[in-house]
Structure formats: C-alpha cells, structure tokens
Amino acid sequence: MIRKSDELLSIGEVSARTGVAVSAVRYYETLGLVPAVRTAGNMRKFPRHAIRRVTLIQLAVRFGIPLSEVGEVFASLPEGRTPNKKDWAKISTAWNQRLEDRKQAIARLQEELTGCIGCGCLSLQTCNLLNPGDELGLGGQGARRI
Known part of the structure; x- marks a missing residue:
C-alpha cells in the first residue's frame, strides 16, 4: 500500500497546488531546489513535500532572499x-x-x-549621505565615481 506521503505528483499537480507556473517548477528543479524523479516515460514526478518547497521558494523570493541562498538552506534538508x-x-x-x-x-x-x-542641500559637496565630509572633493574637481 502506498502511503499518501510517498505519493508522487505530476508537474501540473505541483503547479496547481502552489499557484506557480509549470515553467517555474521546472526551473526550480533544474536549480536543484525541488527534487524530481523520472518515470519510464521520462515524465517528471515530484514528492509531495515539493509543494512545501515551492511555497517556501515563493516566500523567500517575496522577502528578497536570492535563489542561491534558498539553495544553500535547502541543501541542509534530507534527500x-x-x-x-x-x-x-x-x-x-x-x-x-x-x-x-x-x-x-x-x-x-x-x-x-x-x-x-x-x-535640501542639493549638493554632492555637502551631502552627508553620498559624500560625507566632502571626501570626494579632496581628490580634486570632476567626477570621482565614474
């Protein structure tokens, strides 16, 4: 008997359950963020926990966490x-x-x-954010950051 947790899902099912485009699920798989297995007919099948991974990827992206960092964190998960x-x-x-x-x-x-x-200074000479203490002015006239 196959347990529900062992059930494999199609890429379309993962897409429908997460609201993420099929192409995005495929992309996440190519990056190694979402595990997939291939059937005899070369179809991608995903474990049920891929739904949680895809959802976490979307949250991470929304919070500005790069996919490379997501991959680093996911690398600590069991395979x-x-x-x-x-x-x-x-x-x-x-x-x-x-x-x-x-x-x-x-x-x-x-x-x-x-x-x-x-x-309201409107001047790079006195701007405390971009040029504190007019450090750039010490180098002479003209553009210093180009």
Missing part, C-alpha cells in the same frame, strides 16, 4: 525522506536571522533617506 518539523524549523531559524539583518539595513537606509530628503 532520502520527507523533511520533518525539526528540519523546517532549522530553515526558519536561519532565515529569521537573514530577515532581521535585512530589516535593520532597511531601517538604517530609511533614516538616511529621510535625513537626505529633508536636508
């Missing part, structure tokens, strides 16, 4: 079995720190931009 709650918790912990770091960087940027927009 021979469906990931369990402990496995997913490990991923959550890793991403929480990354998201916290990004949140702090965005807050700093927001502070700097608020000061910049409110400054």
Whole structure:
C-alpha cells in the first residue's frame, strides 16, 4: 500500500497546488531546489513535500532572499525522506536571522533617506549621505565615481 506521503505528483499537480507556473517548477528543479524523479516515460514526478518547497521558494523570493541562498538552506534538508518539523524549523531559524539583518539595513537606509530628503542641500559637496565630509572633493574637481 502506498502511503499518501510517498505519493508522487505530476508537474501540473505541483503547479496547481502552489499557484506557480509549470515553467517555474521546472526551473526550480533544474536549480536543484525541488527534487524530481523520472518515470519510464521520462515524465517528471515530484514528492509531495515539493509543494512545501515551492511555497517556501515563493516566500523567500517575496522577502528578497536570492535563489542561491534558498539553495544553500535547502541543501541542509534530507534527500532520502520527507523533511520533518525539526528540519523546517532549522530553515526558519536561519532565515529569521537573514530577515532581521535585512530589516535593520532597511531601517538604517530609511533614516538616511529621510535625513537626505529633508536636508535640501542639493549638493554632492555637502551631502552627508553620498559624500560625507566632502571626501570626494579632496581628490580634486570632476567626477570621482565614474
């Protein structure tokens, strides 16, 4: 008897269950983010946990986490079995720190931009954000960042 957790899904079923285009599921598989097996007829079949992986990939992308980082985190998941709650918790912990770091960087940027927009200097000579202390002016006249 085949357990529901051992059931393999077609690429169309994974697409329908996740709301992700078939081409995206195929792309994730080529990147090694979603495991698939080939049938005798060369059709892709995905384990049920691929649904969770695709959903997590979409969330990661929405939060600005690059697919390369998703791959690094997914590499810690077991290959021979469906990931369990402990496995997913490990991923959550890793991403929480990354998201916290990004949140702090965005807050700093927001502070700097608020000061910049409110400054009104309209001058790169006195801009504390792009040219603090007129460091670029020390190198002489003309463009310094080109």
